[in-house]
Amino acid sequence: MSEGINAYDAVVELNDHTHWAFGTGFDDPLAGIDTSVPPGTDTAEQCLALGDDALIMSHRLAEWCTNAPELEDEVALANLALDLLGQARLLLSRAAQSRGEGETEDTLAYLRGEHEFRNVRLVELPRGDFAHEIARLLVFSTWRLGVFERLVDAPDPVLAAIAAKGVKELTYHREYAAAWTVRLGDGTDLSHRRMAAALEAVWPYVDELFDSGAGRDEFDAVIRQVLEAATLPIPNVSVAARVAGRAGRDGVHTEAMGYLLAEMQSVVRAHPGAAW
């Protein structure tokens, strides 16, 4: 590659390895890693669910580009989205390996239908105001950090390594969300009201997070610590209704999910096989 190349050429050049975090056809993020899966583990299912959570949350966070209240927070939210997209790529690649049906991270992200996604409903909720995003991020990162801390000892060494890496990132995400929760909750009357309303809006989707795992006490303790500092009450609202007992992990989603996928998958579906 010559030194005189301009930035646009570098981005669009085919077969170039330096394109950034969008598009299809990236190098396998698990390149060179032992692909064997220990027998008797449910790694494929776990990686798919946690990968879907990260992918959809990443998509919602990315929607804040050009919409955040300050440039610094726009950059911050985009960086959180990038971390989660990275986790999604590793987890979906691992899920694809484990399922052994010739899938890739791309086919899992772009070619599945709504009912095949296993993400919790919290992450697909439509973007609200900034307080709503902070409330969702506080709940999501606090919960996911606990899940990853336990997965560090997972029987699948690849999942364990992905979790060990993610713990460090999620610690930052939680810190960011907690700081903003305190700033808004312990701010003006208006910001306090809106932060309280935001927590009430996402709280019905907390219950579902603990369907398949421990950690509720630890989660509650962290949330209590943050909300006390933010002078906010713990929301007292009903749990979101399920469909015959089923929710996101069973592939039963809210209305927002179809619209989200329609946007996220539109280019791949309109131009099958295209790389960009």
Next chain:
Amino acid sequence: MSEHRIAGVGPAGGSRGASGSIVSARDVAATVVDPELPMLTIAELGILRGVQEDGEHVTVEITPTYSGCPAMAAIRADVSARLHDAGFPDVCVRTVLYPPWTTDWITADGRRKLEEHGIAPPGKAGRAVPLLLGRRDTVPCPRCGSPNTVEMSRFGPTPCTALFRCTACAEPFEHVKAI
């Protein structure tokens, strides 16, 4: 974006055979720089985990800084290109995820270079921290050394840096976050 992609160690770098000297694959791989922090080589950044030479075949192990680090593909391509140019035709670049990279892997030389380039190096990373809620260590200004600095944004131009401003000399600067 192009500066890190200038391929090859020129004749001065001593390609294999040309000068009669044998350059180890590790020495070659260690010269590749990080695209986001181009003052650091991947060895100084601590993401070069290992280089094994087995006859003509070279295996290089690298680890990502962040899960979503978009520079990994570029680094992988750079390592391959640099080794090819140095006379190693058969190169395999493997990803290693464990143990996870932390900023503690940045070498002393790497930290010094960051500071020389106006980027405050990270403190000790340690284990995952409990909620800080605003409490954190001070980051001295890399230009004037003053401890009176404020964080403007937890996230700077890249995920691994935060944006600070020095209230003594008024200069903004980046800080590589301890992670």
